[in-house]
Amino acid sequence: MTTxxxxxxxxxxxxxxxxRFLIDDDVVAYLDGNSLGxxxxxxxxxxxxxxxxxxxxxxxRGWSEGWVELPVTVGDELAAALLGAAPGQTxxxxxxxxxIYKLLHAAASVRPGRxxxxxxxxxxxxxxxxxxxxxxxxxxxxxWIQPDLVDNVTPELLAGALSDxxxxxxxxxxxxxxxxLLDLPLLTSQTHDxxxxxxxDLCHSAGAVPIAxxxxxxxxxxxxxxxxxxxxxxxxxxLYVAERHLDAVTQPIAGWWSAAxxxxxxxxxxxxxxxxxxxxxxxPVGGIIxxxxxxxxxxxxxxxxxxxxxxxxxxxxxxxxxxxGLEVVTPRDADHRGGHVIVRHPRAREITLELIGRGVIPDYxxxxxxxxxLSPLSTSYGEVDAGVRALIDVAGAAG
Amino acid sequence: MTTxxxxxxxxxxxxxxxxRFLIDDDVVAYLDGNSLGxxxxxxxxxxxxxxxxxxxxxxxRGWSEGWVELPVTVGDELAAALLGAAPGQTxxxxxxxxxIYKLLHAAASVRPGRxxxxxxxxxxxxxxxxxxxxxxxxxxxxxWIQPDLVDNVTPELLAGALSDxxxxxxxxxxxxxxxxLLDLPLLTSQTHDxxxxxxxDLCHSAGAVPIAxxxxxxxxxxxxxxxxxxxxxxxxxxLYVAERHLDAVTQPIAGWWSAAxxxxxxxxxxxxxxxxxxxxxxxPVGGIIxxxxxxxxxxxxxxxxxxxxxxxxxxxxxxxxxxxGLEVVTPRDADHRGGHVIVRHPRAREITLELIGRGVIPDYxxxxxxxxxLSPLSTSYGEVDAGVRALIDVAGAAG
Numbered sequence: 001m002t003t004x005x006x007x008x009x010x011x012x013x014x015x016x017x018x019x020r021f022l023i024d025d026d027v028v029a030y031l032d033g034n035s036l037g038x039x040x041x042x043x044x045x046x047x048x049x050x051x052x053x054x055x056x057x058x059x060x061r062g063w064s065e066g067w068v069e070l071p072v073t074v075g076d077e078l079a080a081a082l083l084g085a086a087p088g089q090t091x092x093x094x095x096x097x098x099x100i101y102k103l104l105h106a107a108a109s110v111r112p113g114r115x116x117x118x119x120x121x122x123x124x125x126x127x128x129x130x131x132x133x134x135x136x137x138x139x140x141x142x143x144w145i146q147p148d149l150v151d152n153v154t155p156e157l158l159a160g161a162l163s164d165x166x167x168x169x170x171x172x173x174x175x176x177x178x179x180x181l182l183d184l185p186l187l188t189s190q191t192h193d194x195x196x197x198x199x200x201d202l203c204h205s206a207g208a209v210p211i212a213x214x215x216x217x218x219x220x221x222x223x224x225x226x227x228x229x230x231x232x233x234x235x236x237x238x239l240y241v242a243e244r245h246l247d248a249v250t251q252p253i254a255g256w257w258s259a260a261x262x263x264x265x266x267x268x269x270x271x272x273x274x275x276x277x278x279x280x281x282x283x284p285v286g287g288i289i290x291x292x293x294x295x296x297x298x299x300x301x302x303x304x305x306x307x308x309x310x311x312x313x314x315x316x317x318x319x320x321x322x323x324x325g326l327e328v329v330t331p332r333d334a335d336h337r338g339g340h341v342i343v344r345h346p347r348a349r350e351i352t353l354e355l356i357g358r359g360v361i362p363d364y365x366x367x368x369x370x371x372x373x374l375s376p377l378s379t380s381y382g383e384v385d386a387g388v389r390a391l392i393d394v395a396g397a398a399g
Numbered sequence: 400m401t402t403x404x405x406x407x408x409x410x411x412x413x414x415x416x417x418x419r420f421l422i423d424d425d426v427v428a429y430l431d432g433n434s435l436g437x438x439x440x441x442x443x444x445x446x447x448x449x450x451x452x453x454x455x456x457x458x459x460r461g462w463s464e465g466w467v468e469l470p471v472t473v474g475d476e477l478a479a480a481l482l483g484a485a486p487g488q489t490x491x492x493x494x495x496x497x498x499i500y501k502l503l504h505a506a507a508s509v510r511p512g513r514x515x516x517x518x519x520x521x522x523x524x525x526x527x528x529x530x531x532x533x534x535x536x537x538x539x540x541x542x543w544i545q546p547d548l549v550d551n552v553t554p555e556l557l558a559g560a561l562s563d564x565x566x567x568x569x570x571x572x573x574x575x576x577x578x579x580l581l582d583l584p585l586l587t588s589q590t591h592d593x594x595x596x597x598x599x600d601l602c603h604s605a606g607a608v609p610i611a612x613x614x615x616x617x618x619x620x621x622x623x624x625x626x627x628x629x630x631x632x633x634x635x636x637x638l639y640v641a642e643r644h645l646d647a648v649t650q651p652i653a654g655w656w657s658a659a660x661x662x663x664x665x666x667x668x669x670x671x672x673x674x675x676x677x678x679x680x681x682x683p684v685g686g687i688i689x690x691x692x693x694x695x696x697x698x699x700x701x702x703x704x705x706x707x708x709x710x711x712x713x714x715x716x717x718x719x720x721x722x723x724g725l726e727v728v729t730p731r732d733a734d735h736r737g738g739h740v741i742v743r744h745p746r747a748r749e750i751t752l753e754l755i756g757r758g759v760i761p762d763y764x765x766x767x768x769x770x771x772x773l774s775p776l777s778t779s780y781g782e783v784d785a786g787v788r789a790l791i792d793v794a795g796a797a798g
Contacts, residue, residue, distance in 0.1 A: 022451065022455040022456075024455065024456050024458075026456075027458065030458060032458065032459045035459050036454075036458055036459045036461075036462075038455070038458065039450065039451070039454050039455035043450075044450050044451055044455065047446070047450055047685075048447055048450075051438065051442075051443050051446055051447075051631070052421065052438070052443055055435075055438050055631050055632055056421040056423065056437070056438035056443065057421075057423050057425075059423075059426065059429060059431065059435055059437065059760065060431040060434050060435045060760060060762065061755065061760065062435075062632060063435075063632070067632060067633075094493065094494070094497065094680070095493070095654070095679060095680025095681050095682075096680050096681070097652060097654025097655065097656070097679040097680030097681075098493065098497060098652055098654070098679050098680055100654075101651070101652045101654070101679070121666075124655075124664075125655045125658065125661070125664045125665065125668075126654045126655035126656075126680065128668070129653045129654060129655060129657075129658065129668040130652070130653060130654060132653075132668060133651060133652075133653040133668070137536070137651060224681070226681070232450070232454050232684070232685060233454055233461060233462070233466060233681070233683075233684040233685075234466075234681045234682045234683035234684045234685070234686070234687075235683070236683070237680070252500070252532060252536060252651075253496060253497055253500045253529070253532075254528045254529060254531075254532040255494070255496025255497070255499075255500070255525045255528060255529060256496065256523075256524045256525035256528060257496070257525075258528075259524065259528065262524070263765070264765060265523075265524045265764070265765045266524065267520075269524075269527070269528040269531060269532070280494060280496045280497050280500070281493070281494025281495050281496030281497055281525065281636070282494050282495070282496075282623070282625070282632070282633045283494075283633045284632075284633035284634070284635070284683055284686055285631070285632040285633045286446075286631060286632075286633070286685060286686070287633070287683055287685070287686065288633075356460065361458065361459060361460065363459065365664070366662070366663060366664045
C-alpha cells in the first residue's frame with residue numbers, strides 16, 4: 001500500500017514551489033510538464049515588463065543595454081545551474097533542431113577524415129532526420145544502433161557501432177518514450193576511446209537530472225527549454241561546445257551574430273573566437289528572458305533537490321500504476337530513469353483523448369504509449385493521485 | 400520653405416494610427432523604426448493574454464488548438480497583406496539568417512549543376528557571410544557585384560554577373576544603408592532569362608513598400624518582422640518559396656517540423672509536400688503571435704496607404720536635411736527609395752551618440768552613416784521635425 005498523497009505532499013520540501021506557478025483549476029492533473037512546462041508567475045511578470053518597459057520603452061537602445069549579451073549570459077547561467085559547465089561554453093539560440101544541425105556539422109568539423117555518424121534508431125525523430133541529412137550533405141555514413149526501448153543504448157551496443165571511422169555520436173540522455181537515463185560518463189568515455197566526439201541531446205533531462213558536462217569531458221550538448229525549464233512554447237534552445245573545441249570548431253549557419261565583430265559590418269567574415277561563433281541571426285529577446293526566469297527558479301531550488309523530488313514522484317507513480325496492473329515500460333531502477341513514466345496500452349490514443357476531456361493531461365506517443373510527465377517544481381502528489389485515478393477509470397484496469 | 404510639421408500632421412490620413420503604439424514621452428524622436436519597430440498596444444495585450452491564458456491556461460493543449468498551424472497561417476496572412484503572394488508559399492520561422500541559409504541551399508537545389516552564386520558586395524553582412532559559407536559547403540563560386548552605394552545593383556551590373564553558370568542571385572530589395580529600392584520586376588526577369596533563380600531579401604522593404612512576389616515570378620524571398628512589422632526584438636522571420644518550386648526544393652535543416660507527418664515519429668524522413676517542408680524545429684509561439692498582430696495592423700491600413708505616407712515622410716525629411724546643408728546619400732527619386740534616409744557625416748558615430756543622449760534616436764552604420772528610419776504608422780511629422788532640429792544642432796550645420 002502506497003503512502004497517501006496528502007501525507008506525501010505535507011512532507012514534500014519543495015511543495016511550496018507549486019505556488020510559483022499559475023495553476024489553473026480546470027486542470028485536474030497536468031502530467032505533461034515534460035512536453036510543455038507550466039507558466040512560472042515570475043515569468044509572466046517579467047515578460048510583461050519586458051514588453052512594455054524594455055521593448056516599448058527602451059526601443060532600439062535595449063540592444064546596447066543588455067539584450068546583445070543575453071544569448072551568452074543566460075547560457076552561462078543555465079550552464080552553471082543545470083549542466084555542470086563553466087562559463088563561455090553555452091548559448092541560448094534558435095530551436096533544438098537548428099542547434100542539433102549546427103552541432104552535427106561542428107562535430108564533423110573537428111574530426112575531419114572520419115566517415116561515420118552514430119545514432120540510436122529509437123532517438124527522437126528530429127535527431128534521426130538531421131543525422132541523415134547532415135550525413136548526406138557531408139558524404140558520411142550513418143551507423144544505426146538498434147536498441148531495446150527500455151535498456152536503450154548500452155555500452156555493449158555502442159561498442160558495436162564505434163570504430164576508427166566514427167566522427168561523432170549523437171545520443172539522447174533520457175529517452176523521450178521510455179525515460180531511460182543513459183550512462184553519460186561511461187558512453188562519453190567509450191566514444192572518446194574510439195577517437196570520436198559525442199553530442200548529448202539533453203531535451204528530456206535538462207532541469208530534471210543533474211548533468212556534469214565539464215567533469216565528464218562531454219564535447220557538445222543541446223537541449224530545449226520549454227520542458228522542465230518552463231520557458232514557454234517554442235522557447236529558444238541551448239547549445240554547449242566544450243572550450244577545448246572552440247578554436248577549431250566551425251558551424252554552417254555563419255550569420256552576422258557569429259562574427260568576431262558583428263557591428264563592424266566587415267567585408268570578410270571572421271568567426272568570433274568565443275562561443276558566440278555558434279550563433280547565427282538575431283536572437284529572440286523575450287524567449288531568452290523566459291529561459292532566464294526558468295533557470296533562476298531551478299538555481300534557487302538546486303538541481304539535486306529537484307532530482308530527489310523527481311525520483312520520489314516517479315517512484316510513487318510507478319507504484320500506483322503497478323497496483324492498478326497497468327504496463328509500465330519505464331525502468332524500475334531510479335538511477336536509470338529520468339523524470340517521466342511511460343505506460344503501454346493498446347488503446348493509448350483513445351485513453352489519452354478521454355483523459356484530456358476530463359482535465360487530466362498526459363501525452364500520447366506513437367504507437368501505443370501514454371507518457372506521464374512529472375515536473376518536480378509544479379507537480380504535487382495529489383495531482384499524480386488524481387491522474388492515476390482517472391487513468392485507471394478510463395483504462396478500465398483493476399483499481 | 401517646407402510645410403510646417405503641424406500642418407502636415409493635421410492633414411495626415413494615417414495620423415490616428417500613431418495612437419495604436421506605445422509612445423514614451425522620454426523619446427523626443429524615434430528615428431529607428433527600421434531597426435526595431437515600436438510596440439503596438441494590441442500586441443502588448445495579445446502577448447499578455449497569450450502568456451497567461453494560452454500558455455498558462457491551455458498548456459500543452461495549445462498546440463492542438465492552433466499553435467501548430469501558426470507558422471503557415473500567419474505566413475499566409477503576411478503574404479496577403481505585404482507580399483502579393485497567394486497562400487501556401489510563406490512561413491514564419493527562425494531568424495532571417497537561418498532562413499537565408501535555408502533558401503540559398505534551396506535555390507541551389509533547384510539549379511543543380513550550375514556553379515555560381517551572385518550577390519552584391521554592399522549587401523548586409525549576414526547575406527554576404529551566408530553566401531560565402533553556403534558556396535564553400537556546396538563547392539560553388541561567389542560572383543560579386545560591385546555597385547555604387549546609391550545606384551546600387553543596376554540591370555547593367557547584374558547582366559555583367561549573370562551567366563549560364565549562375566544558380567542563384569541574392570539581392571536586398573531596399574539597401575540597408577542607402578535605402579535604394581531596387582527594380583525587383585526587372586532584376587527578377589533578367590535572372591530568369593539567364594536560367595537562374597532569385598532570392599529577394601525583403602528585410603528593409605517588407606511593411607514599407609508594396610511587393611508583388613507572385614506577379615513578378617519571384618522564386619524565393621525572406622524578410623524580418625521586427626522592423627516595419629513591429630513584432631519585437633528577435634521576432635521570427637518570414638520565408639517565401641514560389642509554389643512551382645515546392646515539389647523539387649530541398650532544404651538542409653530537415654527537422655521534425657519539416658516532415659510530412661511530424662507526429663507520426665516516422666522511421667524514415669519524408670519531407671512535407673507543403674511549404675511546411677521549409678520549417679525545422681518548434682516555432683516560437685509568442686513571437687509568431689506578435690508577427691500576426693503586426694501584419695493585421697498593416698492589413699487594416701493597407702500597404703499602399705503606408706507607402707504613400709512613407710514617401711511623404713522621407714520627402715519631407717530630405718527637404719529639411721537639404722535646407723540644413725547635410726549630405727543626403729539616399730536617392731532623391733521616391734520611386735527608387737525605401738522608408739529610411741541616410742546622412743553621411745565624418746562625425747556620424749559621435750553625432751548619433753549625442754542625439755541618443757537627447758532622446759533623439761537614429762541609427763549609426765559603419766563607417767560614416769547616420770540612418771534615419773521613418774515608420775509610417777507611428778512616426779509623425781512633428782517627430783521628424785524634432786529629430787531634424789536636434790541633428791542640425793548637434794552636427795553644427797546651418798539651420
